[in-house]
Amino acid sequence: xxxxxxxxxRRELPFDEARLIGFINxxxxxxxxxxxxxxxxxxxxxxxxxxxxxxxxxxxKLILNALDNITREEPDWTFVASRIxxxxxxxxxxxxxxxxxxxxxxxxxxxxxxxGEKGIYSETILKEYTKExxxxxxxxxxxxxxxxxxxxGLKTLYDRYLTKDYExxxxxxxxxxxxxxxxxxxxxxxxxxxxxxxxxxYWALSNIYMTVATPTMSNSGKSFGQLxxxxxxxxxxxxxxxxxxxxxxxxxxxxxxxIGVYLGKIRSRGSDIKGFKGTSSxxxxxxxxxxxxxxxxxxxxxxPGAINVTLDIWHKDINPFLEAKLxxxxxxxxxxxxxxxxxxxxxFMEQVEKRxxxxxxxxxxxxxxxxxxxEDCYDEQKGNGTFRKRYExxxxxxxxxxxxxxxxxxMKKIMRGQLETGVPFMFYRDEVNRKNPNKxxxxxxxxxLCVEITQNQSPTTLDVQKFENGKIIKxxxxxxxxVCNLSSIHLGNAVKDDVLERLLPIQIRMLDNVIDxxxxxxxxxxxxxxxxxxxxxxxxxxxxxxxxxxxRWESDKAVEYADRLYEKINYLAIKASxxxxxxxxKYPVFEGSDFHNGDYFKIRNYGKQDDAERYIxxxxxxxxxxxxxxxxxxNGYLFAVAPNGSTSVIGNGTATIDPIFAxxxxxxxxxxxxxxxxxxxxxxxxxxxxxxxxxxQHWSIxxxxxxxxxxxxxxxFNIYVHKKIKAKELLDIHLDAWKSxxxxxxxxxxxxxxxxxxESCV
Numbered sequence: 001x002x003x004x005x006x007x008x009x010r011r012e013l014p015f016d017e018a019r020l021i022g023f024i025n026x027x028x029x030x031x032x033x034x035x036x037x038x039x040x041x042x043x044x045x046x047x048x049x050x051x052x053x054x055x056x057x058x059x060x061k062l063i064l065n066a067l068d069n070i071t072r073e074e075p076d077w078t079f080v081a082s083r084i085x086x087x088x089x090x091x092x093x094x095x096x097x098x099x100x101x102x103x104x105x106x107x108x109x110x111x112x113x114x115x116g117e118k119g120i121y122s123e124t125i126l127k128e129y130t131k132e133x134x135x136x137x138x139x140x141x142x143x144x145x146x147x148x149x150x151x152x153g154l155k156t157l158y159d160r161y162l163t164k165d166y167e168x169x170x171x172x173x174x175x176x177x178x179x180x181x182x183x184x185x186x187x188x189x190x191x192x193x194x195x196x197x198x199x200x201x202y203w204a205l206s207n208i209y210m211t212v213a214t215p216t217m218s219n220s221g222k223s224f225g226q227l228x229x230x231x232x233x234x235x236x237x238x239x240x241x242x243x244x245x246x247x248x249x250x251x252x253x254x255x256x257x258x259i260g261v262y263l264g265k266i267r268s269r270g271s272d273i274k275g276f277k278g279t280s281s282x283x284x285x286x287x288x289x290x291x292x293x294x295x296x297x298x299x300x301x302x303x304p305g306a307i308n309v310t311l312d313i314w315h316k317d318i319n320p321f322l323e324a325k326l327x328x329x330x331x332x333x334x335x336x337x338x339x340x341x342x343x344x345x346x347x348f349m350e351q352v353e354k355r356x357x358x359x360x361x362x363x364x365x366x367x368x369x370x371x372x373x374x375e376d377c378y379d380e381q382k383g384n385g386t387f388r389k390r391y392e393x394x395x396x397x398x399x400x401x402x403x404x405x406x407x408x409x410x411m412k413k414i415m416r417g418q419l420e421t422g423v424p425f426m427f428y429r430d431e432v433n434r435k436n437p438n439k440x441x442x443x444x445x446x447x448x449l450c451v452e453i454t455q456n457q458s459p460t461t462l463d464v465q466k467f468e469n470g471k472i473i474k475x476x477x478x479x480x481x482x483v484c485n486l487s488s489i490h491l492g493n494a495v496k497d498d499v500l501e502r503l504l505p506i507q508i509r510m511l512d513n514v515i516d517x518x519x520x521x522x523x524x525x526x527x528x529x530x531x532x533x534x535x536x537x538x539x540x541x542x543x544x545x546x547x548x549x550x551x552r553w554e555s556d557k558a559v560e561y562a563d564r565l566y567e568k569i570n571y572l573a574i575k576a577s578x579x580x581x582x583x584x585x586k587y588p589v590f591e592g593s594d595f596h597n598g599d600y601f602k603i604r605n606y607g608k609q610d611d612a613e614r615y616i617x618x619x620x621x622x623x624x625x626x627x628x629x630x631x632x633x634x635n636g637y638l639f640a641v642a643p644n645g646s647t648s649v650i651g652n653g654t655a656t657i658d659p660i661f662a663x664x665x666x667x668x669x670x671x672x673x674x675x676x677x678x679x680x681x682x683x684x685x686x687x688x689x690x691x692x693x694x695x696x697q698h699w700s701i702x703x704x705x706x707x708x709x710x711x712x713x714x715x716x717f718n719i720y721v722h723k724k725i726k727a728k729e730l731l732d733i734h735l736d737a738w739k740s741x742x743x744x745x746x747x748x749x750x751x752x753x754x755x756x757x758x759e760s761c762v
Contacts, residue, residue, distance in 0.1 A: 002048050006055045015047060024062070027083045031076055039065065039080075059088045067151065067675055072664050072686070075677035081151035089158065092170035105173060108138040115163060115171060122223045125180070128187050133195055137183060140199055141175045145206040149174065152667060152674050153650045160646065161217050178205035180221040181212060184517065185510045200506045209494040209503050211540075211647040213486035215257070216514060227514045229536075229642070230258035230306075230448045231525055232482035235286075236459035237265045237364055242286055244462065248481075249290065250297040251521040253305035258449035260308045260482070261290065262457060264343060264375045267364030268316035280364075283317040284333045287324060291335040308339035310427060310446035312375055313348050313410065314391070316360045316403060322413045325421045340424040341744075342414060343446060346379055346431075347388045349738045351407035352731075358407035359395050369400045376443060378433040387430065415730050418748035419723070425451050426745040428738055435743070437600050437712050438532065438636050440592040442480055447714065451744040452640040454713045455482045455534050460524045478524035480531070485514045488538035488644050489569065490651045491545040492679060500572055504537075508576035511535035512584075512634055533587040536640035536713060537573050539566075541653030543660050544678070547685040553659055554690070554699040563706040567606075568615035570639055570710040571624065577634045578627050586632025595633045601625045604709055640713035643746070652679050657704065658718050659692040692720040692749070697733050705740035714743040723750040 002015040021040060028036030043065050047053055066081035090104045097114065099106035109131060115121040125134065149157065154174070163172035172180075182201035189197050204210050211217070219225030231252050235245045249259050267273075269282025287309055294305035311321045322342075324335045351358050367373050374394060379385025394400055417424055425447075432444050432454045442456030458479035465474050487507055494503055515533050520526050542562075543553065551558050574595075581587075594600035601607060607621035641657055648655040663681060666673040678689045697719055704717050719733055730748070737745050 002050060003052045004055050004058070005052055009054075012052075015053070017044060017048075020044070020047070020058070027080060027087075030083070031080060034069075034074060034076060034080065039069065059084060063151065064672065067672075070664075070675040070677060072677060072681060075681045078150040078152065078675075078677070079147070082149050082154050083147070085151060085154055085158075086146050086149075089170055089173060093173050096165075096169050096171055104143045105138075105141055105175065108141075108176065108179070109134045111171060111176065115165065118165060119223055120163060120165065121221050124187060125183050125221060129183065134183075136195055137179055137198055137202075140202045141179060142206060143175060146174050148208055148652070149650070150652045152676055153652050155674070156646055156649050160214075161650075163222070175206060177217070178202055181205060181217065184220040185216075185513050188513065188516060197506070197509065200502075201510055204503055204506050204510075207493065207497075207499075208490050208651045209497070209499055210490060210507050211488050211644070211651055212510070213484075213488075213642070214646065216487070217647070226255050226257070226520055227485075227518050228257065228483050228520065228529075229486045230260065230450070230453070230484045231522070232260040232262070232446065232448050232453065232455070232457055232484075234262045234445055234457040234459045234479055234481075235266060236461060237267055240462050241459060242266070242289075244460070246289060246293055248522045248524075249305075249307065250293050252525075253293065253297045253307070255521060258306040258308075260310065260341075260446055260448040260453070262310050262343075262446040263287070264310065264312040264315060264445060265363055265373070265459065268362040269320070270316075271362045271364045282320075283311060283315070284320050284324065284335075287321075287335040287338060288333075291337050294337050306339065306449055307337075308341055308425070308447075308449040308451075309335075310341040310343050312343045312363075312429075313345070314359065314361055314374065316362050318342075318360060318410065319413065322410075322417055322424065325423060326417060327420075339449060340417075341427050341446060341451065342424045343375075343427045343429045344738075345387050345391070345429055346382065346738075347391060348407060348410075349428075349735065352411045353735060355406070355408050358405050358410060359391075360403040360405060361394055361400065365400060366394060369397065370394065375445060378443075379430040380434065382430075382434075385430070411731065411734075412727065415727060415734075415748075418730070419721075419725070419750055422747040422749060425747070426734065426737070427451070428743055431738075431741055432714070432743045435603070435712070437594040438589065439594070441532075441589045447744055448482070448484055450643050450716045451746050452538070452642050452714050452716045453482060453484045453536060454640075454743060455532065455637050456480045457482055476524070478527045481522060481524040481528045483515075483518075483520065483525050483529045483534065484536055484640075485511050485518075485529075485534065486536040486538060486640070486642050487511050488540050488642060488647065490541050490653050491539050491565075492541040492548060492653050493651070495545055495565070496548065500569065504569070504572035505576040505579065507537065508535070508573060508635070508638075509580060511537065512577075512580055531588050532636035533634060534637035535635050536642065537569075537638055538640055538642045538644065538656075539569070540644035540648045540656050541651065541679070542657045543654040543689070544680065547678070547688040548680055550684070550688060552688060552690075553703075554696050558699070559702045559706050562703045563709070564615050566707040566710040570712075571616045571621070573638050574628065574633070575624055577638060578624065578631055580634035581632040584634060586634060587636045589636065590632045593633075593636065595628055595636075598625055598629065600712075637713055639711045641707075641711065641715040643716040649676075654679060656716055656718075657707070659695045659700070659720070660689055662691050663689050692718075693722055695720060697721070698736055701733070701736050701740050701742065704737075704742055708740075708742055716746045717742065717744070718746045719748045721748060721750050725750070 004013050004015050024040045062084050063081045066077045069077040091101050094101040097106045179202050182198045186197040213229040216227045263283050266283050267280045270278050271280040273279040294307045377386040379387045427447050444454050445457050460479040461477050463475050515529050607618050644656045654660050660678050664677050
């Protein structure tokens with residue numbers, strides 16, 4: 001006879017076979033197409049083969065047994081495992097919060113009070129909402145929505161996001177996390193409409209029509225942390241600026257922010273300091289310092305800080321920069337824990353293609369000799385503009401030192417690093433700035449950690465340092481310190497259920513509210529956040545959407561569909577931001593922007609299209625352009641496609657705009673490998689799920705080029721290759737991406753690579 005032990009071995013009971021069978025049957029009745037009898041018999045044999053079995057272990061064994069049954073032909077076993085795990089969570093929460101397990105969900109106000117008294121929740125909801133409103137919100141909870149989670153999604157949500165007490169015990173349940181995010185996000189809305197907005201936000205989250213970024217999902221309602229995903233800093237060429245920037249980066253990293261850092265203004269190795277030639281150590285020592293910051297100031301003790309540094313391809317330190325993550329060479333000049341991006345003008349890619357020469361300069365010397373900074377300009381038209389004119393002037397000036405190299409040799413170093421480490425990422429600076437809707441107010445030098453954010457930047461400068469009334473006072477002129485406020489549409493769910501028109505207004509409102517709710521520990525970031533009110537609406541589950549639509553990845557139909565769908569999303573996003581501007585006011589630097597003067601619409605040919613099959617009619621675009629001119633925009637930047645790693649797992653969708661890694665793969669944990677299949681994998685979709693590294697990357701580029709037209713910022717576009725790819729093949733991919741008008745590319749992912757996603761953007 002098998003004995004079941006409970007209460008840490010203090011109680012022993014005979015195994016109740018009938019009870020277990022009843023439990024399994026209650027789960028399996030939802031899945032009549034699966035062999036429940038075989039599963040039950042296997043589970044019984046497993047338990048009865050032991051003389052003693054801990055009660056707590058039975059649930060885990062049932063879950064693993066279900067997961068073991070997952071195949072391409074029977075992927076729904078993941079939902080069997082999820083249902084079992086849900087019952088475990090319901091039971092634990094009911095026990096810890098003292099309510100009846102059959103109710104599944106307990107008192108919301110009781111939860112808020114209990115974790116609030118412990119200092120885990122903030123007091124915001126209890127202070128700002130009445131008891132009646134909290135009770136009303138509790139009535140929004142629909143436990144049936146918990147059934148949308150597959151096992152890995154629910155496990156990820158539980159492990160990373162659901163609020164527990166200090167002993168890591170289960171308190172908060174999935175629908176309560178969605179509801180608390182909704183309550184926090186709408187707390188400052190006018191009370192007459194506030195609960196309607198809360199209900200709509202909960203609807204969007206609980207149906208997984210959208211997801212919020214990791215910091216918002218994790219920290220909403222908590223007494224610690226901020227809600228934005230990542231940040232971008234521009235470091236000026238002074239010792240004060242370098243160390244001030246490092247402090248700002250450390251403070252943001254501490255609060256779970258991923259950081260993009262532009263280093264292109266820092267003088268190169270061998271440059272002069274105060275006229276003394278050959279004294280500068282260049283960019284690499286400051287990279288080492290940032291590397292140490294990333295390692296030592298981890299993100300709330302959960303993982304190392306995540307910092308992406310960017311340098312211009314014409315900077316004299318570009319060669320050691322490109323070698324900083326490689327395993328060979330002098331370790332004194334290595335920064336293995338940083339991510340890296342190269343800022344590339346059009347003229348460099350032209351020289352690569354024609355196998356021409358390339359010249360490297362010191363930005364400090366350029367500024368001193370030429371009277372302007374080369375990094376402060378770009379080519380206003382393809383093949384013509386200020387950057388190439390000034391670049392040629394630098395070459396011709398004999399008073400300016402320069403280093404002549406082969407453009408293709410620099411490109412080879414880039415590609416070597418990409419095949420060994422996945423980086424550097426590519427930032428096509430001219431295209432980024434040409435399509436910048438706020439070019440009237442600034443310049444974009446680099447991107448964020450995951451390369452989807454492109455917004456105006458400038459360095460913060462110390463103006464005055466004085467001693468007054470017993471205090472040391474420092475006065476700064478704040479630069480544009482970019483803040484990424486992210487949220488993503490689950491395309492498979494939202495498009496399938498045809499809810500985009502309802503979803504986008506609530507999603508844009510939620511993103512806009514994050515700007516005012518956020519407690520950012522760097523003041524210039526707060527200033528920039530209010531100045532542009534920038535948001536990053538993203539999408540994920542693109543491959544899943546194609547599969548359920550019956551569209552092959554490598555097809556003109558997929559390219560056309562990307563063009564049409566993303567135009568629609570952009571139209572709805574602009575319309576929602578325009579309506580918010582009427583309600584709450586436009587962003588402060590709207591006048592003079594491309595939104596204001598109409599260039600945003602002209603360069604995308606909105607309102608002048610011949611294709612009658614498009615989602616948005618010409619007259620609708622013309623009407624919207626007039627509304628934007630008359631009433632403004634609430635947000636200076638709108639659209640950016642992030643990687644969506646963990647949030648796509650939670651939503652049982654495919655990540656971002658990428659093809660799937662495999663139809664069936666395994667996520668490895670410490671004690672077990674969890675099998676994961678592509679969403680809705682069945683006889684109808686299997687043909688449309690081609691694997692990433694077997695996909696022609698030029699078709700992916702065509703899709704991204706089509707959607708990039710409608711995205712004011714950029715996309716986290718991974719390039720998937722075989723580890724034995726020839727250099728010419730990879731070069732052709734990069735040239736195609738650049739010529740197609742892509743603004744950035746993310747990792748080059750080979751079959752041998754092991755890459756770390758930014759946990760903030762996902």
